[in-house]
Amino acid sequence: xxxxxxxxxxxxxxxxxxxxxxxxxxxxxxxxxxxxxxxxxxxxxxxxxxxxxxxxxxxxxxxxxxxxxxxxxxxxxxxxxxxxxxxxxxxxxxxxxxxxxxxxxxxxxxxxxxxxxxxxxxxxxxxxxxxxxxxxxxxxxxxxxxxxxxxxxxxxxxxxxxxxxxxxxxxxxxxxxxxxxxxxxxxxxxxxxxxxxxxxxxxxxxxxxxxxxxxxxxxxxxxxxxxxxxxxxxxxxxxxxxxxxxxxxxxxxxxxxxxxxxxxxxxxxxxxxxxxxxxxxxxxxxxxxxxxxxxxxxxxxxxxxxxxxxxxxxxxxxxxxxxxxxxxxxxxxxxxxxxxxxxxxxxxxxxxxxxxxxxxxxxxxxxxxxxxxxxx
Ligand code: PAD
Ligand code: ZN
Ligand code: ZN
Numbered sequence: 277x278x279x280x281x282x283x284x285x286x287x288x289x290x291x292x293x294x295x296x297x298x299x300x301x302x303x304x305x306x307x308x309x310x311x312x313x314x315x316x317x318x319x320x321x322x323x324x325x326x327x328x329x330x331x332x333x334x335x336x337x338x339x340x341x342x343x344x345x346x347x348x349x350x351x352x353x354x355x356x357x358x359x360x361x362x363x364x365x366x367x368x369x370x371x372x373x374x375x376x377x378x379x380x381x382x383x384x385x386x387x388x389x390x391x392x393x394x395x396x397x398x399x400x401x402x403x404x405x406x407x408x409x410x411x412x413x414x415x416x417x418x419x420x421x422x423x424x425x426x427x428x429x430x431x432x433x434x435x436x437x438x439x440x441x442x443x444x445x446x447x448x449x450x451x452x453x454x455x456x457x458x459x460x461x462x463x464x465x466x467x468x469x470x471x472x473x474x475x476x477x478x479x480x481x482x483x484x485x486x487x488x489x490x491x492x493x494x495x496x497x498x499x500x501x502x503x504x505x506x507x508x509x510x511x512x513x514x515x516x517x518x519x520x521x522x523x524x525x526x527x528x529x530x531x532x533x534x535x536x537x538x539x540x541x542x543x544x545x546x547x548x549x550x551x552x553x554x555x556x557x558x559x560x561x562x563x564x565x566x567x568x569x570x571x572x573x574x575x576x577x578x579x580x581x582x583x584x585x586x587x588x589x590x591x592x593x594x595x596x597x598x599x600x601x602x603x604x605x606x607x608x609x610x611x612x613x614x615x616x617x618x619x620x621x622x623x624x625x626x627x628x629x630x631x632x633x634x635x636x637x638x639x640x641x642x643x644x645x646x647x648x649x650x651x652x
């Protein structure tokens with residue numbers, strides 16, 4: 277490729293400071309070093325986690341930074357020693373990498389990787405340098421993928437080659453939101469047929485949980501959200517009941533317990549608030565209930581609970597990216613999408629050019645979008 281080995285100047289949405297709108301700028305992207313891949317991003321979804329970054333919820337995310345982690349693109353060039361992808365391959369950048377060799381990667385029960393930005397929070401690449409500059413300043417990476425940049429560099433083990441037939445403006449959702457929610461139900465909770473489920477927050481991630489619960493054969497799926505505009509889609513995807521905590525005087529966990537007898541079999545929190553996390557825990561059956569934490573609370577949040585909630589037998593779990601070993605599973609999920617085994621397209625409510633990235637965030641904050649896909 278003509279650009280291989282050269283610095284590429286391209287557009288990126290840069291977050292210069294907490295609480296400020298993103299700014300679409302021309303940035304310089306250095307070529308990939310050994311073991312790295314440079315990807316031309318074609319499409320990227322906006323996930324609430326990107327909004328948490330802009331709000332300053334993660335103090336270890338250093339500004340200026342290029343957010344975005346739900347993208348799909350095409351390999352532009354590869355660094356020395358890269359063998360699993362080549363220029364021209366369609367790929368999904370992995371915001372949770374999979375080195376394949378660490379103890380967690382070797383454990384079939386885990387999708388965590390020790391060699392990730394999660395173990396060592398920093399927003400530089402593993403060699404502690406950045407590939408981005410803008411106006412003479414170093415710009416930080418986010419989760420090693422920074423999909424709000426037209427070209428972005430990541431380690432080879434943070435990229436998965438996908439089927440060449442995949443529509444990138446659709447399968448970008450398989451970079452985060454869809455697999456997170458769907459996997460929370462089928463991998464993390466392992467929802468059983470005939471069971472009862474409650475999903476707190478039916479945005480892009482929560483609706484994917486609804487789809488996962490439906491796919492496993494859950495018989496009752498209760499969507500809980502304060503925004504009733506989300507209920508039509510939740511019903512379309514399999515929710516049997518939709519309730520708003522605002523419609524009840526008593527705490528929502530009591531409402532759910534009364535609706536189901538002893539509480540739901542599985543509860544999921546896909547919002548990221550400590551109060552709804554505890555409400556979700558208290559909503560599941562006191563003996564065998566499983567509560568899965570999916571929403572990301574602000575760093576430093578502390579949860580205080582009555583220990584009896586767990587002592588009586590409930591299980592409380594968390595999930596990162598729905599428990600999928602991403603490098604192994606994302607290509608398979610893309611194939612399943614192409615085989616129409618699920619339809620994640622229903623989550624895409626808006627498509628905008630990258631220049632309108634701030635409009636996309638406004639739609640999310642106003643509760644008007646499910647997933648907004650940005651196109652370069
Ligand atoms: P979203 O904003 O599309 O959805 C959140 C939903 O929660 C909206 O429908 C809100 O109306 C609803 N809501 C807000 N407050 C309440 C409340 N008090 N009670 C009931 N409903 C409420 O976000 P999203 O679906 O993109 O992401 C949801 C969370 O999941 C967010 O915290 C994000 O950071 C996290 C996430 N986690 C992972 C992971 O790997 N664990 C991956 C991706 C996203
Ligand atoms: Zn996300
Ligand atoms: Zn690993």
